Amino acid sequence: MVGFRVSRRSLRLDVEPNAPKLGSSAQTPLGRPPSAAADSAERGHIRVDVLPVFLPDQSDPVEGEYVFGYRVRISNNSDRIVQVLSRRWTIIDAHGRSRQVEGEGVVGRQPILGPTQFFQYESFCPIKTTWGTMEGSYTVRSRETSVTGESASSILDTQWPETLEVKVARFYLVVPNESGVEVGKSDGRE
Numbered sequence: 001m002v003g004f005r006v007s008r009r010s011l012r013l014d015v016e017p018n019a020p021k022l023g024s025s026a027q028t029p030l031g032r033p034p035s036a037a038a039d040s041a042e043r044g045h046i047r048v049d050v051l052p053v054f055l056p057d058q059s060d061p062v063e064g065e066y067v068f069g070y071r072v073r074i075s076n077n078s079d080r081i082v083q084v085l086s087r088r089w090t091i092i093d094a095h096g097r098s099r100q101v102e103g104e105g106v107v108g109r110q111p112i113l114g115p116t117q118f119f120q121y122e123s124f125c126p127i128k129t130t131w132g133t134m135e136g137s138y139t140v141r142s143r144e145t146s147v148t149g150e151s152a153s154s155i156l157d158t159q160w161p162e163t164l165e166v167k168v169a170r171f172y173l174v175v176p177n178e179s180g181v182e183v184g185k186s187d188g189r190e
Contacts, residue, residue: 045078046140046166054175055124061181064128068173072106073120074166076113080142081155083112084119085163089136094129106138112155115145127173130181135170139163 051071058067076082089101104110111119125134141160175181 045076046082046138046164047073047075047077048138048166048168049073049075050134050168050171052134052171052173054173054179056179056181058124059126059175059181061130065126066128066130066173066175066181067124067126068132069122069124070134070171070173071120071122072168073118074106074111074113074138075118076115078142079115079145080162081112081114081145082140082142083160084110084138084140086139087136088139089125089134089168091125091127091132091134093127093132097128101136125173130175132173133170134168134173136168138166138168140166 049072053069055067055069059065074084084106086102086104087106090098091101092098106119107121107123109119113119141163143158143160143162
């Protein structure tokens, strides 16, 4: 079981021992959604794992608002230093309505990750239907690890020769059947 605690300012995710593992992957075409499952993608030895979960306590089915939390783990599996510069999400609800979310960094930060390090954060997404999808990308820059005489504070002042897009595969935001919310019903407030 996965539990989220959300306010509009903060989000906390507690994963219990029997929760789905980050890194499993399943993709199906748009249509009837599969159950929400963790997904992952890797590019240039940068791995992104996502675990979405429905947040019933933050949702209001009568008003047509369904809130989903998600945990993202960005892992640097390369031998280089990388920095997450920005993110871009495409969010699509069950009616095909799409919106873009773009911004610098993640949760107000532009983390720098050395080899074998990771950065993990939680966020949330409201949509107007009982299921939808998210997919997107992170822009990261990378450089060689150690320059003689370099200090931690001088890392940002040195040259970063490579910038790349790390794609995040489509993952599903799904109200589970056991939530008590009538999946597939619409209140007509389009």
